[in-house]
Amino acid sequence: MREVAVIGVGLHQFGRFPDKPIEDIGREAILNALVDAGVSFKDIQAAYCGRVYPGMMAGLKVVSQFGQTGIPITNIEQACASSSTAFREAYLAIAEGRHDVVLTVGFEKMPRGLLTGMTEPGSLEEAMGLNVPPAWHAMLARRHMLDYGTTKEQIAMVAVKNHRNGLLNPYAQYRMAVTVEEVLNSRMIADPLTLYECSPTTDGASAAILCVKEKAGKYKGKPVTIAANACGTPMFQHGEDDELMMTLTERLAKQAYERAGIGPKDIDVVQLHDCFASAEIIRLEVCGFCPKGEGGRWVEEGRTDIGGEIPVNTDGGLLSRGHPIGATGLAQIAEIVWQLRGEAGPRQVPNAKVGMCQNTGLGGANVHILKV
């Protein structure tokens, strides 16, 4: 396996752009990543594209705006983990020697409201009203509250922290400070989860340029090395299904630490998949950053703040930065790249050398560890 580096990243503003075609949204993120890396599109040997709602051959439509150079352009759909899987494929293609310079991009335009398309129209799940992701996470949160004493205030503090971080991120969808009271008093979605504790629907795009490390010096972009990837889907477990993939996330985090030769204590900054505020607490635990059941207390004590022991979701996370499901994974990568280069501005974690991204989708999950 060859060493691989990220040499450029770029985003399109996260928000709602109903009148903007997906080609324009995706193009801007790719352009920003190419400029950041100092790479001409002529040098790109393959592209891997994550997206969920944009339709057939969306990757070709978005990427080939930069030139019909004949490269393979692969579309990847893994629900909320689409673009982290695209990133993984780009990483492996270079690591295994197929290509030297690869583009990976995630772009998304979402309908408002609950996620749709998980089951066929007319399915039992749809007819019985079972397809409600916030309700699934609410049930898991209620269980966590009972089993470990996590409080609804602690869950609200995740939303408070992530909105505070998002306020410092010009790409974030919601740049507003909120208080614990405002979070708890916002519209109830599925108790205990309120509106501000649920990630929004979002339009946006994110891109990264990857290069075999030995040739990264040819380009101006400051390289950030990919230390490990772990990718997978749930393994059978007796009783409660691993539908929200917390057991899977635990397994992938362990694999990623082993492959990188480090442990959770060596991570300076992490992006966790905070699709719901309670999920960040549970993922903090299953990734080994704190003991099981203590995630809520860690958030309450500020240990996950910028400046804390393990800063989590420094860019605002899914809750504040937004969650364009096909573009979220690469937005996490972009934030970690900026953090490790020391370019994160007012939300910079001092002296960050090792970062992690954890992205979970209903189609699978990824953990990536990056380092400088």
Add this chain to the structure above:
Amino acid sequence: MTFTYRKELSLVRESGKTAGKKTRVPVEEGLFTLPESPAEPPRLIASRCKQCGEVFFPKRMVCLKCTAMDMEQVMLSTRGKLYSFTITRLAPPGSMVKPPYVLASIEMPEGVNVHTVLTDCDLDKVQIGDSMELVLETIKQDETGRDVVAFKFKPV
């Protein structure tokens, strides 16, 4: 050992219309029994792997645990324990249940959790661990006027 999948694999979740002149039809075939007599309790139809013993609901033709294709049909108990629940204020498009309603996960004695909707339940009193019982409920009429029946759980 040569391993071949049988054709029944394609029949896992048939969603066909029920033939005959029934006045009640299930929302989906093969999920639960629809007893003629009110005295007979309905049951959820599950699969048990004859190789490893794992139980699945809804029924499956291949065991998710050991991948064997050696399943037998079993009926789940009529009662289980409330594993967790929430009152959802949102329903997906196409839902026949109108919000707010209680979504729940029921831990069955056979070692399988069933996702369902709770009915007849006092929200001030319901608690994780409570005993819950399977019930059938009409959720709509189809185009020929028959009752379309779904399963829910209610506190015992």
